[in-house]
Amino acid sequence: MNTIQIYDINNKNDDFQMLIDKLKSVGAQIYRYDLKSNTDELSKNFKIKRLWDAYGETILPITMINGEIVKLEENLSYEQVIRQSELSMKKIMQAGIEIKNNSCCSNNKCGGCAHKKAGCGSCQKQCCKH
Numbered sequence: 001m002n003t004i005q006i007y008d009i010n011n012k013n014d015d016f017q018m019l020i021d022k023l024k025s026v027g028a029q030i031y032r033y034d035l036k037s038n039t040d041e042l043s044k045n046f047k048i049k050r051l052w053d054a055y056g057e058t059i060l061p062i063t064m065i066n067g068e069i070v071k072l073e074e075n076l077s078y079e080q081v082i083r084q085s086e087l088s089m090k091k092i093m094q095a096g097i098e099i100k101n102n103s104c105c106s107n108n109k110c111g112g113c114a115h116k117k118a119g120c121g122s123c124q125k126q127c128c129k130h
Helices: 015-025 040-044 046-059 078-085 089-094
Strands: 003-008 029-034 062-065 068-072
Touching: 003 078, 015 029, 015 078, 029 078, 040 046, 046 062, 046 068
Parallel strands: 003 029
Antiparallel strands: 003 062, 062 068
16 A cells, blocks of 8 residues: 655645545545644655755645655645555445546446456456446
8 A cells, every 4th residue: 555645734624635534534544744833744754855945835735655756736636646545446435435537437438448347357446337
């Protein structure tokens, strides 16, 4: 399972945080740090500290996956966060997250993956319900 770390400011009351909370409730390893109120996180991560010192708040948000910076200045999309969490479709559904599109769907029809099966185990995705 991937570990996702998001460094931002003033990030507690928004839809993105609700998605993170839902994913965490079913076991995702996602951590979101508010650098205004949690400045000790800067001293814990040299990569983040170096970017903060060079660019200040303008570089935020910063997203890391498994210790590597993957995105600057904007958050991952909801779909990217869900995919990177590496949770099973069952857990995603348990969290109450509705999947509208994923890699096994094509043209809004299930069974669009190369294996032509809904819930294809080969691509490790389950098809969405339309």
